[in-house]
Amino acid sequence: MSAxxxxxxxxxxxxxxxxxLDAAHKLVSPATYPCSLCAxxxxxxxMRRDWRAFLxxxxxxxxxxxxxxxxxxxxxxxxxxxLVLIEREAHVSTLIDARTLASIRDVPALxxxxxSRAPDAVEAPGEG
Numbered sequence: 001m002s003a004x005x006x007x008x009x010x011x012x013x014x015x016x017x018x019x020x021l022d023a024a025h026k027l028v029s030p031a032t033y034p035c036s037l038c039a040x041x042x043x044x045x046x047m048r049r050d051w052r053a054f055l056x057x058x059x060x061x062x063x064x065x066x067x068x069x070x071x072x073x074x075x076x077x078x079x080x081x082x083l084v085l086i087e088r089e090a091h092v093s094t095l096i097d098a099r100t101l102a103s104i105r106d107v108p109a110l111x112x113x114x115x116s117r118a119p120d121a122v123e124a125p126g127e128g
Contacts, residue, residue, distance in 0.1 A: 003059035004088045004121040006095070006114070009070045011035040011081035036101045037082035040110055050107045054114075057123050063087075086118050 012035045041051040055062060065073070067081060074092070077085075084096040095117050096104075104110045115122050 002089070004086050004118055005060040005063065006058060006118065006121050007063045007065065007083075007085040007087060007092065008037060008041075009065045009081055009083040009085065010038050010067065011098070012038055012066055035082050036098070036104065037084070040101075040104055040107060048107055050111075054107070054111045054122075059121055059123050084114065086121060088120075 041048055070077075070081070077083075077092070079094060080098040082098055082101050083094060084101070085092050086095040096110075096113060100113075101110075104113065
């Protein structure tokens with residue numbers, strides 16, 4: 001049996017121009033920024049260190065999607081973004097939906113939720 005794989009789907013566009021606009025939006029009006037997953041896992045321009053450390057503990061390399069690529073690759077998933085999905089044995093299901101992500105305020109809370117909902121996707125510290 002292969003390890004469960006996490007998929008992180010951002011409610012944001014890909015590319016440098018989009019990244020610059022997102023950074024400005026997060027700084028000027030963080031309350032109206034449309035991607036709670038981005039807001040928790042990234043600062044203005046870079047991935048948060050504690051998030052990067054958590055990603056290294058995943059049992060399988062995660063997949064990251066921006067809105068357009070996700071919609072092209074997974075047209076059958078019609079849930080509001082952002083999302084955290086889990087893939088087990090080629091079956092993809094929602095691990096954390098957009099509403100729940102909107103309630104998460106920091107990396108430790110997000111990590112705790114992922115670890116509690118998908119322990120098979122995360123290696124214990126010191127494993128691997």
